[in-house]
Amino acid sequence: MIFDRVKPLDAILLTAEKKGLHRTLGGFQLTMLGVGAVIGTGIFVLTSEAAQKAGPGMMISFIIAGFVCAVAALCYSELASMVPVAGSAYTYTYAVVGEILAWMVGWALILEYAVGASAVAVGWSGYFVGLVKSSFGIIIPPALTVGPLEGGFINLPAIVISVLVTWLLIIGTTESARVNAVLVSIKVAALTLFIAMTLPVMKMEEFHPFIPNGWGTIGVVGAASSIFFAYVGFDAVSTAAEETRNPQRNVPIGLIGSLLICTLFYLLVSAGAIGAIGAQPVAGLHGEILAPGSPELAARCASIVASGFSEPLTCSHEALAHVLRSIGWVKLGNLLGLAAFLALPSVVLMMMFGQTRVFFVMARDGLLPAKLASVHPKYRTPHIVTAFTGIVVTIAAAFLPVGRLADYSNAGTLFAFAMVAVSVMVLRKTDPDRRRPFRMPAVWLVAPLAIIGCVALYWYLGLIAKLVLFGWGAIGLVVYFGYSRSRSHVGRGVVDVPEEEAYHGTEPPQPGTT
Helix, strand or coil: CCCCCCCCHHHHHHHHHHHCCCCCECHHHHHHHHHHHHCCCHHHHCHHHHHHHHHHHHHHHHHHHHHHHHHHHHHHHHHHHHCCCCCHHHHHHHHHCCHHHHHHHHHHHHHHHHHHHHHHHHHHHHHHHHHHHHHHCCCCCHHHCCCHHHCCCCCHHHHHHHHHHHHHHHHCCCCCHHHHHHHHHHHHHHHHHHHHHHHHHCCHHHHCCCCCCCCCCCCHHHHHHHHHHHCCCCHHHHCCHHHECCHHHHHHHHHHHHHHHHHHHHHHHHHHHHHHHCCCCCECCCCCECCCCCHHHHHHHHHHHHCCCCCCHHHCCCHHHHHHHHCCCHHHHHHHHHHHHHHHHHHHHHHHHHHHHHHHHHHHCCCCCHHHHCCCCCCCCCHHHHHHHHHHHHHHHHHCCHHHHHHHHHHHHHHHHHHHHHHHHHHHHHCCCCCCCCCCCCHHHHHHHHHHHHHHHHHCCCHHHHHHHHHHHHHHHHHHHHHHHHHCCCCCCCCCCCHHHHHCCCCCCCCCCC
């Protein structure tokens, strides 16, 4: 039953053939595309989380997470070049190992996109609060800037940005390539500025002890499991394979090149932060290890600041701006905070947009109600599914800390990436002669490494994050067998459903527009 209902790959490719994509992208363009998609979320948001888990050893954590992403990206690219249609890992899994596993991947992608958008909204909130305090002297009470798990009541700025992005998606504001290019430039310029200001004042004694908490869940590998969130976005490269000149050469250049550049940026940024003000974890009164995002850590941070000491890096909700202010560059710290303030909402928007695309494809396949894919008569946007996604994002952002949200998002992402690696190996066996515009080298080494890496990072997530994936998966199975399986188009023998049907005859929104 698990491997029944495989959607024929040829039927899926009919959609791709109708698109008539032109091959215009080279290796450099793909690399820049990847850099723009990856940089911006985790490095601005999760540096303090990683420092609390791994201390200076978070530099190793960035390398571990980057390696797992690299091998997963190669698997992703082979399938993306063969199946260049909407739906991401869900579509690939459907074409190879069957409907039920595809459903589980699509269900897990909700964790990646919706919960990931919540994490970025919370990260944006931290920079917003710091920016208004430093620039205008306005102090927003902690009860209104963090959720109950961090000693507050509700994260009001995160609610505001989530609702605003949902509204923009519904009314159909178009994101132009020029605006996106400006935002990418702002992000890269801000990180370059940070590196230039912190490396000259770096003190080597701040790197000792290098691995204060060991290698476990609250340690280097656990930090890598959280930092994995900072690399998500490389699929923008793999899904552009159909528009790439010589994909066999340029796709791996774009993937590995963008991941290498991002990893180098991350290592230099983390080295600058550690060397400038230190990044040792904050311990409890009796020397015990405190978990990131816990009430105990929040209380300990508050007591340190109340005692007249400067706020440790691990306590800051706007880590990079805090570092610059701490070493005397207050105005530059404010500028970096402004850069995060401007750039992060676009990440929330694109994650929520990605969520609606996955919902659309699942609705097109009959696995979700067609009503979810209905289009607003005036704005011509998927208003129902967008509003539903916005409600979920807003509730999660209002009450949960950024580290927890990132871990929940990573749990779903790691499952989806592992299934993509499985699909690559299965398809090499079941359909070895099919044309592959990008053929992954050393597949029987790279794909197993991707699976092992994803499983290892998942294992070192926190207990609740691991349980969230199982609990969410159980709910998904109930929905599948209670509703979706009996309504599946493939199950009813309909394998070539025109994409227009999912939109009730209305032209669907294209990637890059809302």
